[in-house]
Amino acid sequence: MLVKQLGHVLYAETYQAMQDFTAKRAAETADELWLCQHPPVFTQGLAGLATHVLNPGAIPVIATNRGGQVTFHGPGQVMAYPLLNLQRAGYFVKEYVYRLEESVIQTLAHFGVTGHRVSNAPGIYVRLADPFAHHALTGPATPNDPFKGLGKISALGIKVSRHCSYHGLALNVNMDLEPFKRINPCGYAGLQSVDLFTIGINTSWEEAADVLAHKLTALLAP
Numbered sequence: 001m002l003v004k005q006l007g008h009v010l011y012a013e014t015y016q017a018m019q020d021f022t023a024k025r026a027a028e029t030a031d032e033l034w035l036c037q038h039p040p041v042f043t044q045g046l047a048g049l050a051t052h053v054l055n056p057g058a059i060p061v062i063a064t065n066r067g068g069q070v071t072f073h074g075p076g077q078v079m080a081y082p083l084l085n086l087q088r089a090g091y092f093v094k095e096y097v098y099r100l101e102e103s104v105i106q107t108l109a110h111f112g113v114t115g116h117r118v119s120n121a122p123g124i125y126v127r128l129a130d131p132f133a134h135h136a137l138t139g140p141a142t143p144n145d146p147f148k149g150l151g152k153i154s155a156l157g158i159k160v161s162r163h164c165s166y167h168g169l170a171l172n173v174n175m176d177l178e179p180f181k182r183i184n185p186c187g188y189a190g191l192q193s194v195d196l197f198t199i200g201i202n203t204s205w206e207e208a209a210d211v212l213a214h215k216l217t218a219l220l221a222p
Contacts, residue, residue, distance in 0.1 A: 076175030
């Protein structure tokens with residue numbers, strides 16, 4: 001997998017570039033992993049409802065063809081876009097999503113943080129009171145609030161076309177989290193978003209991106 005550092009790039013241009021790459025690729029085209037940051041932008045997935053965008057203000061809202069609902073991207077967040085031929089890799093979408101989430105869990109573990117999955121809510125979460133606790137989640141704190149005590153540190157949304165994936169995942173490193181309050185993140189009212197900095201990890205965007213890239217390239221191998 002060829003890893004490309006794109007730097008600070010506009011979301012709309014990157015979205016178009018991913019679509020163009022996927023439409024033109026052939027069976028022998030090498031897989032790529034794009035790493036970047038975007039200026040502030042809300043992106044809406046195919047399942048997204050306009051009512052989940054509460055108060056965007058001057059931040060643009062861009063409709064996309066990825067799965068999922070609304071999320072926020074901004075500086076200080078690692079965007080990782082694997083452009084992967086799933087048929088050649090030899091696994092299906094469910095396994096692909098699992099591997100994406102596992103790459104984030106292993107990246108967080110590198111920094112001593114324990115990441116958690118929540119059933120039917122793609123992405124990775126951390127315990128707000130103790131992000132470094134090792135014990136697994138035993139289930140939702142209350143039946144009606146599966147996110148009680150949790151903060152979301154990584155969102156994901158993908159698109160598969162002709163057995164090839166694009167879009168990907170976001171890992172919050174050190175960013176302005178206020179815009180997350182202007183939406184219902186991933187469609188969940190009141191869901192708190194966090195980054196590595198706010199839970200006590202003072203690392204650079206470059207280090208977090210490098211660790212995540214290594215985890216992704218290893219876990220997405222056939």
